[in-house]
Amino acid sequence: MEYLKILKNNNVIYSGTRSHKLTQQSNTDFSIKFVFSGNENYSIGRRNLSIYPDSFLILNKGTNYTSAVDCTVPVHSFSISFDEKFMDNFKNCWQLKDDTLLKPNYNNRQESEFSETIYPFKGDLFFNIKHLKYHLDHGVQDEMLINEYLHHCLISYFKIYNEEIFQKAERLNFLNRSTKIEILRRLNLAKEYLYTNYNQNISLDDLAEYSCLSVNHLLRTFKQAFYLTPHQFLVQLRLQRAQVLLKNTDYPVNEIVSLIGFECPSSFIRLFREHFQTTPLKYRQSA
Amino acid sequence: MNIKYIPIYTDDVEKQLSFFTEKLGLEISGCKNILFGQECTIIKTKNPGVFIMILKQAHANTNTPPIILNTDDCLNDYHSLKTAGINFYNEPEYSPIGLGAEFSDPSGNRYLLIEERIYS
Structure with a gap:
């Protein structure tokens, strides 16, 4: 079943099964991309990323990307684009009411962009997306309910983002905070390389080159961040x-x-x- | 041996009955005299063989712990109960076992709606 649902507040949800398709687009809003079967390849600049059912990709507003499906099984894609106002309201409301954001990891952070990389599809995000998809597949039209799920998808995405970015950056043995964030950005390149090329012969040299780190640096910092x-x-x-x-x-x-x-x-x-x-x-x- | 009747105190039986039937969609099973020689209304729950027993008391006791209700989809039930006019204490909140939201009935009895999630 294929559908493109554009809500009154401009949040957009797409679900559909595709095979052998190439699309090129500019991402207008912050989006989360999932697949429920097979895998889908995304090119962002020089980076090639593949998402599988155990992972998801986020794209910031305005990112140019190409997505291609080249898989032996039909690929079931599911994606959500969040309208900018919805995102802003969510961030404000969450920061004001929830003390989670006041914990040290969240202090004074007002980023408008997220790390565009592959994240593990797990925890509450998995359950919230599963329920949302179930309702949409069964023709639910109640936008209040759909937006409730979207709100909770963002809550659970922020939780994963906190675990995958801030907590991992904190584990790195560097004094300077911006160094930690930069090293983690490069480690995430290594992580997405592994996620994408997991079924190939991967050499440490290739991995280090892709992540712009020396082999020794990569080995040492990867272990600190990912255990x-x-x-x-x-x-x-x-x-x-x-x-x-x-x-x-x-x-x-x-x-x-x-x-x-x-x-x-x-x-x-x-x-x-x-x-x-x-x-x-x-x-x-x-x- | 198993749980059969769950007593609920109320100071207004009519209001309490309409809460269970109209808002929670449960059915009245009948009337029985089980406790304190008091004729009370029995409500059929969605668990076969388990009933709610409505007991009249001038001042309902609101200090008892909540009755914990299981759901497969907390957000969906939260949304439909809220639309039906049920008063929730808070928005659904995450805990190590899943997602939960707490609401009350007209007599101040508390109910915790929980969706247990297996994260492993």
Whole structure:
């Protein structure tokens, strides 16, 4: 089912299934992009980003991007654009009423732009989007209700933003706050590179070059921010995506191993068992 | 052994009945004399075999903890109950177990609507 819902307050919600499509556009409002199946590729300047059902992308107002779908399965995209006034009202109302924003991490922060990168699709945002989508798919027209969900989507997005940006920046061992933010911006480049190329052979040199850090600097700071080395992060991501394939497809395990970028089935099975205390086959049977 | 009747005190039975039937959409099951020799109205809840028992008391006690109601979608129920004119103490708030919002009935009894979310 495809729909483009433009609310009276100019918030826009799109849902649709696409295959092999290329679109080029300028993002007029702050947007959040999701996919519920397959993956969608976005190009922003020289950066290429792929989003999967476990992640989402945010785009600031005015960002030029190209989105392309080139996937063996139809891609179900879902996106929300928030009108500027709605965003401003949300920020004001949240900052005034909720003391979460008064915690040290939020002090004196009035950014109008967010870090344009890939974030994990988890927590309350996952539940709020799931409910919102359910109602829209079932033809709900009550804009008050839809806006209630959009308001809560922003609350839960801010929560993820706080965890992914401010809390991680705070963990970095630098005195200067702007250095922390800049290093984290580069680490997020590394993170999005891993998210996008997780099924390829990734060398540390490529990763360091993409994130504009030296290999040593990348290794040291990545661990401080994410509590994992880039390699551990990559393995975790591959295993997480293997779980999705095991659950939602009939692909044989050997095929999944190569789809997620592992070379050897036995090391995949060993790592899977270490992480989830079950084997891939048992996981598939129980899912 | 299981829970069958949940007593609710009220100083105005009529108001309380219209709250349960018109605003929460529950049905009256009948009248029974169970406690204190008092004939009281029994309301059928959405849990089979569990009933609300409305007891008249001059001054309803509002210091009791809230009755906790489970929902699959807190925002949706919050929105429809609020549209029906129910008085919420606060907007839905997040807690480590999920999303919840608290409201009261005309006698001041409290109800906490909770959507438990499994985050792992």
